Amino acid sequence: AEWKFAVEESPGDVQTLYAEEFKRLIEERTGGKTTVTVYTYGQLGNENDLTELTAGGAIQFSNASPGHLGTFVPEVQVLSLPYLLPESDAAKGKVLSSSPALYDSLAKDFASKGLKLFTVYPEGEMVWTTKKAVRTPEDLSDVKFRVMTSPILIEQFKLYGANPVALPWGEIYSGLQMNVIQAQVNPPFFIESAKFHEVTTHLIYTGDVEYTTTVVANADFWNGLSEQDKTMLNEVREQLQTFILAKQKEKNAAALAKMQKDNPKLTVIRLTDAEREVFRKRVKPLNAKLVEMVGGRSGKILEQLQADVAAASK
Ligand code: 6CS
Numbered sequence: 626a627e628w629k630f631a632v633e634e635s636p637g638d639v640q641t642l643y644a645e646e647f648k649r650l651i652e653e654r655t656g657g658k659t660t661v662t663v664y665t666y667g668q669l670g671n672e673n674d675l676t677e678l679t680a681g682g683a684i685q686f687s688n689a690s691p692g693h694l695g696t697f698v699p700e701v702q703v704l705s706l707p708y709l710l711p712e713s714d715a716a717k718g719k720v721l722s723s724s725p726a727l728y729d730s731l732a733k734d735f736a737s738k739g740l741k742l743f744t745v746y747p748e749g750e751m752v753w754t755t756k757k758a759v760r761t762p763e764d765l766s767d768v769k770f771r772v773m774t775s776p777i778l779i780e781q782f783k784l785y786g787a788n789p790v791a792l793p794w795g796e797i798y799s800g801l802q803m804n805v806i807q808a809q810v811n812p813p814f815f816i817e818s819a820k821f822h823e824v825t826t827h828l829i830y831t832g833d834v835e836y837t838t839t840v841v842a843n844a845d846f847w848n849g850l851s852e853q854d855k856t857m858l859n860e861v862r863e864q865l866q867t868f869i870l871a872k873q874k875e876k877n878a879a880a881l882a883k884m885q886k887d888n889p890k891l892t893v894i895r896l897t898d899a900e901r902e903v904f905r906k907r908v909k910p911l912n913a914k915l916v917e918m919v920g921g922r923s924g925k926i927l928e929q930l931q932a933d934v935a936a937a938s939k
Pocket of ligand 1: 633634672690693748773793794810811812815836
């Protein structure tokens with residue numbers, strides 16, 4: 626068999642490293658009877674296109690980050706809420722790889738859209754790149770801020786005082802260059818890889834949220850797999866969890882120094898606790914807003930996820 630796996634990122638990026646290691650492990654375990662073809666960003670379409678291709682069965686696996694998947698599986702937006710996941714890497718990894726809120730509850734909302742939730746992993750803390758110093762919500766009042774395409778992100782950045790615009794990431798670089806947008810937010814490894822630090826001047830560390838991504842499979846494809854294949858995939862999934870936690874950490878740690886070398890004028894701002902608190906207060910209504918917007922089981926999923934986080938943080 627040939628399995629197609631499309632990622633939302635470029636060669637060498639975190640999602641691509643995951644997919645390539647997935648390919649290596651599957652081909653090794655099946656002795657080459659199953660091959661995996663990896664497609665990077667743009668080869669098959671943008672983020673939203675990949676989800677449609679997977680749900681429709683044209684491809685078997687893809688990354689579907691909550692930042693974009695919210696237009697298709699609205700409940701997944703709980704993962705985009707700031708100040709929700711545990712700070713410690715171990716607790717974060719545990720919640721994302723095994724939380725019942727995600728794999729028992731949220732997985733049902735994926736299934737109803739033709740998607741099997743295969744795994745969730747972190748890609749690093751979200752950092753803003755801007756064209757001026759930002760320390761307060763007032764500083765954002767004249768900033769068109771690019772966010773991913775999930776509706777909750779528009780609400781988040783409105784609460785922060787910015788003027789948010791949703792775009793696929795392929796439009797960020799030229800948007801910043803032409804000043805159609807003046808800011809964007811992403812983990813450090815990705816900012817460096819996509820060169821957003823060439824067209825912005827400031828990196829703002831706010832400590833509000835971790836970038837997470839999900840890997841999904843076509844549900845009919847998954848349900849039609851043999852028990853043996855499912856067991857193999859679950860073992861590969863476990864193996865990859867350790868692999869990707871280390872990889873993303875390593876890449877994010879190296880990114881800042883690289884960006885500063887490329888662009889010596891880059892100003893790095895780490896908001897103080899007091900400055901962070903102002904944004905944190907602003908965004909307090911967001912959880913209730915999400916439940917109001919999405920309805921259905923979203924409130925239950927959020928409550929359960931908060932309980933899973935508390936349990937993992939002990
Ligand atoms: O900003 C985005 O849209 C993209 N960011 C990352 C880190 N991965 C893929 C995603 O589409």
